[in-house]
Amino acid sequence: MTSSYGLKGRAAVVTGATRGIGRAVAARLAAAGALVCVTARDGDDVRRTAKELGGIGLAGSVADPGHPARVTELVLREFGRFDVLVNNAATNQPYGPLMDADPGAWREAFTLNVEAPLRLMQCAWQAWMREHRGVVVNICTEGATHVGPNVGAYNTSKAALLHLTRQLAGELAPRVRVNSVSPGLVRTEMARFVWERHEDELAAGLPLGRIGTPEDVARAVVWLASDEAEWVTGADLLVDGGTRVRTAYSDRYAVHDRLRSSVPPHA
Template identity: 40%
Template sequence: MSEQTSAAGTSPSYGSMEGQVAVVTGGSRGIGYGIAARFRAAGADVVITARKENALRDAAERLTAEVAGPGRVLPLVAHAGDSAAADACFAEVRAELGAVTTLVNNAATNPYFGPLLGLDEARALKTVQVNQYGLVTWTRSAVEVGGLGAPDAPVGAVVNIASIGGRIVDPGIGWYNATKAAMLLLTRQLAWELGPRIRVNAIAPGVVATELAAEVVRARREVLEAQLPLRRLGTPEDIGHAALFLATELSGWMTGQAIVLDGGALALPIAVEDGATS
């Protein structure tokens, strides 16, 4: 048994990301930032992408100043639904840092809230482009341009940030949740297509206190927390810990799976009301 795969507690490298290159889409805030911070603390070179340059630069400065780690932090402006942007991003990453070892498909959008029959084409397509097609195009680019899973590279990891919304009915965000359900299916499909050189897994969070869920959190935090078995909402750090597990040999025999992190929301009795999720 190699040092990297020896039992936990017997090797200082177990769960380490030193020497690895991780790309986190939507990494300037919320869950993406929490994952990037955890990867940096574990020793990785971390690349964060987002559409807004100022927010991205500020996030990179915070990561460098507030999170100790030996690796570099590289911010790159890119749209998660743009295949050309993905190619350009991974070309720069490979030139600056070397082959990518981990991709986190975290960036998401939700421009529509309301019943499905009120959904217009423009917002429907935008949601699919980022949440669903973006997962495919960024994974493809990571492999073909970034070197993820190359024969001369370590076994790669893809971590998709889905949602428990992909498993339930939730008023107002049915279309968003449909794209998250698609992410869960695509995770299994890509695990089959990309093995054994790349492992593909997902995280399905419940309500996490981020900007994306700000309206829900402000209006209903006490109600939501009172219902959950663990009596609190999730944090970006909670998701970061799970992402580290999926990105390293801690989960070396795991692919095509989804970890649910929801404080126990899916364990609630059906009769409980007002159980909105993110």
């Protein structure tokens, strides 16, 4: 059984919460006794997930400038508090060389991956956290600190989110703790184009011998959101199966890099 980690009765918002990492985070928060509000684009998925977790939901895109305020209003109306925010919703488009990137698609990536989390943090801060304290966990990526082929827009926007995490950890202290989790390759729909046909080879290229699961990331997120991490802020927790340490064994893990860089995403 999941420990409550001091989360029982606290209100949490998770974006992109109907599948993958977001769904796993929301489920683990609910299991720890938190009151959970899920958000995502598809209304049917939101309603189903909220019902399954015993929480509430609001359909819509976090890129919509009005969405953060609507989420905040809903949470305060239904739960009377807003203690935890997990910014998980993201896009990995545009995919390909940056010299070919469409400027509009580039801006959309930053709107969804950077601006939307900031807007949500602003609303949470102004409506509740400034007076009552709170916790924010942003989902970044292992790629935020290094380069890779065809994912320049995603990695660059997530690097901006990583810096935003650190910046706000300083600005909002001591009232609000702000941290991030940077997953490696995880078995999600968003990353299916990477792992679907080569999972065994990719797993062999990782020190821990398997690719990640949404639950691996969720455990890290819930720990950072909990009282167990009450003296942690401005941190980025890498959950990558040992990707970083493989650099000392470049021959052994060369196949992992080759496969990840050569498989295009589904259209």
